[in-house]
Amino acid sequence: xxxxxxxxxxxxxxxxxxxxxxxxxxxxxxxxxxxxxxxxxxxxxxxxxxxxxxxxxxxxxxxxxxxxxxxxxxxxxxxxxxxxxxxxxxxxxxxxxxxxxxxxxxxxxxxxxxxxxxxxxxxxxxxxxxxxxxxxxxxxxxxxxxxxxxxxxxxxxxxxxxxxxxxxxxxxxxxxxxxxxxxxxxxxxxxxxxxxxxxxxxxxxxxxxxxxxxxxxxxxxxxxxxxxxxxxxxxxxxxxxxxxxxxxxxxx
Amino acid sequence: xxxxxxxxxxxxxxxxxxxxxxxxxxxxxxxxxxxxxxxxxxxxxxxxxxxxxxxxxxxxxxxxxxxxxxxxxxxxxxxxxxxxxxxxxxxxxxxxxxxxxxxxxxxxxxxxxxxxxxxxxxxxxxxxxxxxxxxxxxxxxxxxxxxxxxxxxxxxxxxxxxxxxxxxxxxxxxxxxxxxxxxxxxxxxxxxxxxxxxxxxxxxxxxxxxxxxxxxxxxxxxxxxxxxxxxxxxxxxxxxxxxxxx
Numbered sequence: 161x162x163x164x165x166x167x168x169x170x171x172x173x174x175x176x177x178x179x180x181x182x183x184x185x186x187x188x189x190x191x192x193x194x195x196x197x198x199x200x201x202x203x204x205x206x207x208x209x210x211x212x213x214x215x216x217x218x219x220x221x222x223x224x225x226x227x228x229x230x231x232x233x234x235x236x237x238x239x240x241x242x243x244x245x246x247x248x249x250x251x252x253x254x255x256x257x258x259x260x261x262x263x264x265x266x267x268x269x270x271x272x273x274x275x276x277x278x279x280x281x282x283x284x285x286x287x288x289x290x291x292x293x294x295x296x297x298x299x300x301x302x303x304x305x306x307x308x309x310x311x312x313x314x315x316x317x318x319x320x321x322x323x324x325x326x327x328x329x330x331x332x333x334x335x336x337x338x339x340x341x342x343x344x345x346x347x348x349x350x351x352x353x354x355x356x357x358x359x360x361x362x363x364x365x366x367x368x369x370x371x372x373x374x375x376x377x378x379x380x381x382x383x384x385x386x387x388x389x390x391x392x393x394x395x396x397x398x399x400x401x402x403x404x405x406x407x408x409x410x411x412x
Numbered sequence: 413x414x415x416x417x418x419x420x421x422x423x424x425x426x427x428x429x430x431x432x433x434x435x436x437x438x439x440x441x442x443x444x445x446x447x448x449x450x451x452x453x454x455x456x457x458x459x460x461x462x463x464x465x466x467x468x469x470x471x472x473x474x475x476x477x478x479x480x481x482x483x484x485x486x487x488x489x490x491x492x493x494x495x496x497x498x499x500x501x502x503x504x505x506x507x508x509x510x511x512x513x514x515x516x517x518x519x520x521x522x523x524x525x526x527x528x529x530x531x532x533x534x535x536x537x538x539x540x541x542x543x544x545x546x547x548x549x550x551x552x553x554x555x556x557x558x559x560x561x562x563x564x565x566x567x568x569x570x571x572x573x574x575x576x577x578x579x580x581x582x583x584x585x586x587x588x589x590x591x592x593x594x595x596x597x598x599x600x601x602x603x604x605x606x607x608x609x610x611x612x613x614x615x616x617x618x619x620x621x622x623x624x625x626x627x628x629x630x631x632x633x634x635x636x637x638x639x640x641x642x643x644x645x646x647x648x649x650x651x652x653x654x655x656x657x658x
Contacts, residue, residue: 253529253532
């Protein structure tokens, strides 16, 4: 197994609430790992630790052996250039146009001329199937278009690792399907390593090469999609059956 | 309550030192600096100038009533201009800019925070402090002295108009008495104060926005707190700056 990122015994609490209770996970190079779990199980918090938005109370996030939880900000900024991230609500800059949004990482970090940046941005916008809307602002776009633009922005630097935070939440089933196809297609075509979190079984099975299920701050199952479907863990069975009856209780 | 205040003060100092750290690191984003200077400086100049003019007029009128009792009407010019350059210019400018630009920067950064745009900057290897906070603080420190000078200048003009055209004082008396009593130091100290106030109001506005949480209600609360905290800090630090510099 060619491991790119290894997460070791990650712990995180907010006040008296313990959210991550010792997460261990290996993320394979070039594969799409999907982390599945009910809302509030800690998967968003976990994803934010991979990219350094949160610091753990204990544990390590090793990218090719380098512990990302301990590096200084300047070094982290170098490492972050290898990452792209698709946010749940797109997190587009609303003061910028579509083209400026997609071009932002290139403008900040590349030495390309404005013409070359324009060309690369056009190519990425075509890749995500966005029609000619470069001069519009994010507030003028539909939810699906915003997600596409956010994906174009996440891919514009040709990152090695792309993180997807609930890529289909809040979209209608048809647009969700389109976005899932798009994510899968771009990941396979560009060959980057993907980590997605979702609570949707459909999204999970459409995207995943590896499935990890998180429950109550821990990874309780980590396997292939087939292995996941065949899992005998009662919590996995309950999730697959999509029922409220079972060992997973929703905290009121 | 005390703990919260200490935590807040600590957070503001940390943001200040982070800003200093990022100030001297590339990349230097000239366009963003210019945009912020335009927003804080140029776009505040009308309201600052207008307030300055009327403050000077009112001040000259009010002091004339008191000075007339002692036959000291020739002191209208010096008293108006001294008050403006030393106190009213920097303090009122700072309060005006807090209301106009400090609140706006808190709302903007706060909205970016709650919609994950600040996180997005981080994930794109751009320091949010360097990108959002540093240009605003520098613009505040550079623009506030200029705005305070404009305030004082317009105020002096207002005082002159009242003294000469309404109270019938000779222009010569107003100008010579003013130049005799006011020296360059009064002017410089006012400018230094204004720069410090510029630092305070931008730092507090950015800090409150940066720490905003809880959706639009959280941003609204952060903005209110930013305006109150920045105004109060300006007034308190004015006292200490005055007692220290004179």
